[in-house]
Amino acid sequence: MNYILQADDVYFRYEDGTTALQGVTLKIEEGKKTVLLGGNGAGKSTLFLHFNGIYRPHRGTVLFNGEEIQYKNSFLKHLRKNIGVVFQDPDTQLFSANVYQDVSFGPINLGLSEEEVKTRVIDAMKETGVKHLSKKPTHLLSYGEKKRAAIAGVLAMKPKLIVFDEPTAWLDPAGYRQIVKLIEDINRQGKTVVLSTHDVDLAYSWADLVIVMKEGKVIGQGTPQEIFQNNRLLSEASLVKPWLLEVYDKLVAQGWLNRSAAPPANKGELYKLLGDNQPPKP
């Protein structure tokens, strides 16, 4: 197994004295989908900014590809090229006047040729579906469009791992589906994806690995099935069960279903257990 990112006993305190991280240890496997769960203030966003070297731990280390992060420009440049961060509020990320220029900002900073930058910008805009907005000023975009433009700006740098800070927050159902599908596509191309969310249903049926944080600590990690069947952990983290598991448990309790070896991982598997072999409509 190749771990692209590792945090080893990371402590971090803000300048005003607020302790944000208290000994975080975790490993992110290359090519996988990792979901971070935890309430507001659990330290997810702070941890994300450790991944690309914006914050420097007061104690402990962060490792990229097994190598300890060095906080000097040459290393940070290499690190930020490989680890892209999509911020929760796209307005903090988009600062150029139009979409095309904004997407070009990252690749230009990598020192690529103009031709290469242009190809990457156009590819990234196509992939995120903002190509038709390329000349539009960023402040005239809708929220979902801003979100996708921000993702395009990160994609154009061709990072190996992309961190999404609450990518589905404030989106309407259509925008939600678009973003989730986009992140799925990005992962299928072999990029490692890490995202934070409050959406347990998404975490349950989508993640390879779930990490639960609370008050600056990791209080649990494992496969979605392991995490969401651990009732003690769920109540400690104030998380609810995914509706799928809840329905499954109810069906078993009522005697309508026999407890299978593993609970259904998604809607399709639940329907199959219920004797329906038709794939569910998306």
Place this chain on the structure above:
Amino acid sequence: MFRIDQFAYNNSLSAVNPVEKIAFAVITLAIGIAFDTVLVPLTVFLLMSVSTIFLARVSAVFYLRLLSLPFTFLLVSMAAVIFNISLTPFNYLFGGAWGPVYIGISAESLRQAVQLLFKALGAVSCLYFLALTTPMTEIINTLRKLKVPVLFLELMILIYRFIFLLLDTAGKIHLSQSSRWGYASIKTSYRSMAVLIANLFSRAYWRSQSSYQALLSRGYSGDMKFLGVKYSWSYRNLMLILIIEAALLSLGLCGRANI
């Protein structure tokens, strides 16, 4: 503000090389204020208004509303020019002595005020033409080609972007205050406005921090560079600009003796 920006990105002259538009506006502006006549600025004003409304197809109603904005300032400054105050009597059309002071309008001051009015209108119409046809990004790109220091350009980029963020944030605070009767009376309005301003600054500061982090995450290392859109030159437009400017210039030179 938003509408100006929308027109800048979306007008019938969008595809025209921004350097041509900037040259047209700036040279016309220079000629418009260079001559002490009424005829030249008036021609500039008409030329630019026609270009903005008919060539760029900016809504005429919106254009007139924009023009009405500087009028208050203009009237105040005209009043200051029209009225002469002097301790010695002078040759006035209207006016009289008021104690030891002579106040009045002279033919000279009237001429100056009218000139000022037309010069200002001409100049404003040039700037409106530029603002309504050329996006800020293109103006900045052109300035970059003219070797304007990078520091200024980056400030322009950030200010341009953050004006909208600031307006947006202020709008949201205002909305939430109004929803809770924050502007019900004069007293509460003052209080709400004070809270709004104070909040706006702390939020702007907080936001600038996270924006900086976002910049760093995308490989910012002290130099803000973007890819510009390539435009082709139109010889027809360049010739047209040359002819118009030459005509304006000769109009100014010939008319100097008369008006």
